[in-house]
Every structure is written in C-alpha cells, then in structure tokens.
Amino acid sequence: MSLFNLLVSKTIMHVPGPIVGYFAKGYIAGSALSDAVQVSRQLNQQGAMVTLDILGEFITTKGQATFFKQECLTMLETLQQEGLEGNLSLKPTQMGLTLDKEFAFENIREIVKKASELNNFVRIDMEDISCTDDTLELYRSLRAEFPGHVGTVLQAYLRRNLTDIDELANDKMNIRLCKGIYNEPRMAAYKDGSIINRNFVESLDRLFHHGAYVGIATHDEKLVFESLRLIDKYGLKPDQYEFQMLLGVDEQLRQIILDGGHRLRIYVPYGKDWMPYSRRRLKENPSIAKHALLQMLRKPQ
Numbered sequence: 001m002s003l004f005n006l007l008v009s010k011t012i013m014h015v016p017g018p019i020v021g022y023f024a025k026g027y028i029a030g031s032a033l034s035d036a037v038q039v040s041r042q043l044n045q046q047g048a049m050v051t052l053d054i055l056g057e058f059i060t061t062k063g064q065a066t067f068f069k070q071e072c073l074t075m076l077e078t079l080q081q082e083g084l085e086g087n088l089s090l091k092p093t094q095m096g097l098t099l100d101k102e103f104a105f106e107n108i109r110e111i112v113k114k115a116s117e118l119n120n121f122v123r124i125d126m127e128d129i130s131c132t133d134d135t136l137e138l139y140r141s142l143r144a145e146f147p148g149h150v151g152t153v154l155q156a157y158l159r160r161n162l163t164d165i166d167e168l169a170n171d172k173m174n175i176r177l178c179k180g181i182y183n184e185p186r187m188a189a190y191k192d193g194s195i196i197n198r199n200f201v202e203s204l205d206r207l208f209h210h211g212a213y214v215g216i217a218t219h220d221e222k223l224v225f226e227s228l229r230l231i232d233k234y235g236l237k238p239d240q241y242e243f244q245m246l247l248g249v250d251e252q253l254r255q256i257i258l259d260g261g262h263r264l265r266i267y268v269p270y271g272k273d274w275m276p277y278s279r280r281r282l283k284e285n286p287s288i289a290k291h292a293l294l295q296m297l298r299k300p301q
C-alpha cells in the first residue's frame with residue numbers, strides 16, 4: 001500500500017465530514033429517494049439492474065427504525081410505480097436489531113410481505129459478527145414464509161462460512177456472496193487476502209452445488225474470472241445467477257460483465273445518513289481519495 005493510501009486508511013475515521021463527503025459523493029446517489037430513482041433509471045438504460053439502499057445503521061431509537069421501515073415500504077412502491085428493474089437491500093440494525101430483536105424481525109417481515117405482494121424482493125444485508133446468527137435466523141424464517149421474495153448475504157472472510165452454507169442448504173437459497181467489510185477479530189475471520197479469495201471461490205462452488213441463486217458481489221477481477229469458470233462448470237444460464245457491484249466502483253469491469261451477457265445489479269445507496277458508509281468505502285479503497293484529489297487539481301481554475 002502506498003504511503004498516501006496508508007495515511008487515508010489510518011486517518012479516515014477522524015477526517016471532517018465535509019471532506020469525506022467530497023471524496024465519497026460518487027458512491028451515493030444523493031440524499032433523496034428521487035435521486036436514487038434518477039440514478040436507477042440511468043443504470044437500467046445501461047442494462048444494469050439495481051438494489052436500493054437507504055443509508056442508516058445501528059440506530060438508537062425505535063422511532064428511527066420505524067422511519068426506515070416506512071421508507072423501505074415507499075421504496076418498494078416507488079420501484080413499481082416507476083417501472084424500474086430493481087429491488088431493495090436493508091440492514092437489520094437499521095430496523096432495530098440491536099434494540100429489540102422481535103421488533104426488528106416484525107419490521108423486516110412487514111417489508112418482505114409488501115415485497116411479496118408487489119412480486120419484488122428484499123435482500124437482508126449482513127453486518128458485523130454480532131448480527132450473523134440473528135440475521136440467518138431471520139432469513140430462515142422469512143424464506144419459509146415468503147419463498148422467492150427474500151435473500152441474505154454471506155461473507156467469505158468468515159471462518160464459519162462454509163458451515164453456514166451447508167446449514168442453509170435444506171431449502172432453496174438466495175445469497176449475495178461477498179468478501180465482507182467489517183473489521184472482525186482473527187478468531188472469527190480470515191485476515192489474509194489470498195485465503196479470503198480461496199474461501200470465496202470455495203463458497204461459490206458450494207452454493208452452486210446446493211442449487212442456490214447467487215448474487216456474486218465483487219469488483220475483484222480474479223474472483224470474477226473464477227466465478228465465470230464455476231458458472232461454466234455448472235452449466236448455468238444467465239437467469240440462474242447475477243453479478244453485483246457498488247455504485248461508483250470500476251465501471252469498466254461493470255461493462256465487461258454486461259458485454260459478456262451476464263446479469264448485473266448495482267447497489268444504489270441514498271439518504272442523509274451517508275457518513276459511516278462513506279468512511280467504510282474510503283477506508284477500503286483509499287486510492288479513491290487520490291483520484292478525486294488529482295481530478296480537483298486538474299480542474300481549470
């Protein structure tokens with residue numbers, strides 16, 4: 001890692017909000033649902049599907065959770081009214097998981113029920129390890145009640161990942177597979193990038209083996225390559241999997257995947273509570289700050 005990247009990565013949690021906002025704006029559609037709709041329409045026109053996400057996590061009051069639940073219900077209605085090719089992603093802690101598990105489960109159930117009435121789909125994002133068991137429990141019960149309308153996320157950095165896959169395999173799975181973004185203790189998660197990559201490939205193989213529909217969420221071209229190999233090995237048709245990427249990341253790879261005839265979904269976050277998401281993105285890839293800085297310096301005065 002270059003000195004600049006190391007510096008950004010180590011200090012990003014202390015950088016003032018407006019500066020983070022400047023560097024991170026390419027990752028976020030805007031502050032309102034209408035911004036997300038506009039970005040989604042453009043992405044649909046380019047051949048990509050979307051998943052909308054209202055920013056906000058680890059909330060502290062039930063009132064906030066109720067606000068986010070209402071926003072998710074509105075998002076589902078808006079997707080239908082606007083005729084967009086898109087679904088919804090949400091975070092359990094945004095629905096109150098850390099305040100009151102039953103309350104959070106009921107909020108998420110209401111959203112998935114609405115998605116099933118509208119023939120749409122909800123992806124339950126995976127947060128840090130303190131949420132993993134509850135999130136998988138919630139997913140199990142909702143997929144039994146609303147089959148085909150809910151999925152969750154598994155993280156290849158977790159040592160338990162292959163076991164989780166096997167334990168979920170008693171019913172049809174819809175899984176987004178990613179590396180994982182939280183800073184987990186070594187006892188729970190692999191720290192070595194090459195091991196995480198091997199576990200990603202092993203996990204994808206295991207998921208396909210169990211007949212899962214997988215959202216392959218990565219910008220790592222090595223993993224895209226390995227995924228294509230597995231898609232070929234299992235003889236999958238384009239409607240049996242999809243690739244997923246974050247808004248604002250590696251648009252060239254996005255185009256390569258689309259040109260290859262694969263389905264691709266872009267994660268489109270929006271909302272006023274953009275700070276934690278933006279800091280995570282910058283910490284994960286400090287070179288973004290470098291590119292934004294260079295662009296700023298190149299701008300004609």
Ligand SMILES: Cc1cc2nc3c(=O)[nH]c(=O)nc-3n(C[C@H](O)[C@H](O)[C@H](O)COP(=O)(O)OP(=O)(O)OC[C@H]3O[C@@H](n4cnc5c(N)ncnc54)[C@H](O)[C@@H]3O)c2cc1C
Binds near residue numbers: 179181245249282
């Ligand atoms: C659609 C989607 C949903 C996700 N949902 C979750 C979730 O629910 N839970 C969770 O823990 N994690 C989630 N993640 C994050 C994921 O776990 C990884 O942290 C993230 O995707 C980076 O890993 P990578 O596979 O892209 O590989 P990396 O090795 O991190 O990146 C590969 C290359 O992609 C580029 N790149 C990667 N990230 C960025 C970035 N932010 N900005 C610019 N370039 C970048 C860089 O060029 C890098 O060299 C999600 C990711 C995606 C794409």
